[in-house]
Amino acid sequence: MRRRLAAGNWKMNGSRAALAEIAALAEAFPAPASEIVLCPPATLLAPAAARAEGTALRLGGQDCHPEPRGAHTGDIAAPMLAEAGAAYVILGHSERRADHGETSAQVRAKAAAAQDAGLTAIVCVGESLAERDAGETLSIVGAQMAESIPEDATAEALVLAYEPVWAIGTGRTATSAQIAEVHDFMRAELTRRFGAGTGDAVRLLYGGSVKGANAAEIFATSNVDGALVGGASLTAADFGPIVAALEAAEA
Numbered sequence: 001m002r003r004r005l006a007a008g009n010w011k012m013n014g015s016r017a018a019l020a021e022i023a024a025l026a027e028a029f030p031a032p033a034s035e036i037v038l039c040p041p042a043t044l045l046a047p048a049a050a051r052a053e054g055t056a057l058r059l060g061g062q063d064c065h066p067e068p069r070g071a072h073t074g075d076i077a078a079p080m081l082a083e084a085g086a087a088y089v090i091l092g093h094s095e096r097r098a099d100h101g102e103t104s105a106q107v108r109a110k111a112a113a114a115q116d117a118g119l120t121a122i123v124c125v126g127e128s129l130a131e132r133d134a135g136e137t138l139s140i141v142g143a144q145m146a147e148s149i150p151e152d153a154t155a156e157a158l159v160l161a162y163e164p165v166w167a168i169g170t171g172r173t174a175t176s177a178q179i180a181e182v183h184d185f186m187r188a189e190l191t192r193r194f195g196a197g198t199g200d201a202v203r204l205l206y207g208g209s210v211k212g213a214n215a216a217e218i219f220a221t222s223n224v225d226g227a228l229v230g231g232a233s234l235t236a237a238d239f240g241p242i243v244a245a246l247e248a249a250e251a
């Protein structure tokens with residue numbers, strides 16, 4: 001049985017004032033059946049971890065360097081995220097692939113570093129609109145999976161997030177049929193590569209304009225184990241209903 005997961009990606013948003021949202025969310029879900037993770041900017045990780053202490057809420061980073069330390073100005077190593085209180089790290093988000101030219105090979109190295117540091121990597125894959133229109137969705141997702149996921153990945157160290165680029169921040173959610181096609185494909189690919197045990201245990205998240213209003217339908221979709229949420233994760237008022245829908249899906 002896969003434990004469902006609601007992960008919030010704050011991206012480059014949030015100040016210390018937003019830490020109150022963490023407290024509110026933790027208070028709203030004191031003992032959730034699903035896992036709830038917030039990934040604030042790195043500068044807020046330590047104070048967020050302090051707020052979340054003693055609650056069911058878990059924290060994550062939004063990127064890490066493949067090396068554990070060294071001369072890499074501006075970068076953050078996976079062990080540093082762990083020390084600051086993170087249990088997760090988002091890797092290979094399409095915004096990082098676009099803004100920083102991140103390649104799948106780099107994502108794979110980062111995922112290995114995250115695993116070494118005891119973090120669970122939330123590895124993101126997803127096609128652009130042009131790629132979908134060209135009928136290349138599954139081949140793009142398959143290639144990103146093959147190149148971004150380390151050889152020794154485990155279900156504890158890996159979560160896979162399908163985030164179609166055209167659905168991120170656009171209000172344009174993928175349909176259930178579109179999500180199911182990709183998630184079923186990802187499940188089959190994981191099983192083919194890692195065997196039935198790991199293949200069946202890795203959690204698959206959907207991301208892209210998830211809101212309280214569409215969450216229940218998305219969580220009822222084949223092989224969807226939760227969501228990676230951007231804009232609607234910034235406040236407890238918006239993220240709470242998404243978590244509640246996930247809790248209801250679990251029941």
Ligand SMILES: O=C(CO)COP(=O)(O)O
Nearest residue numbers: 009168169208209230231
């Ligand atoms: O990119 C996303 C999460 O990583 C999705 O962002 P939105 O939920 O704002 O569309």
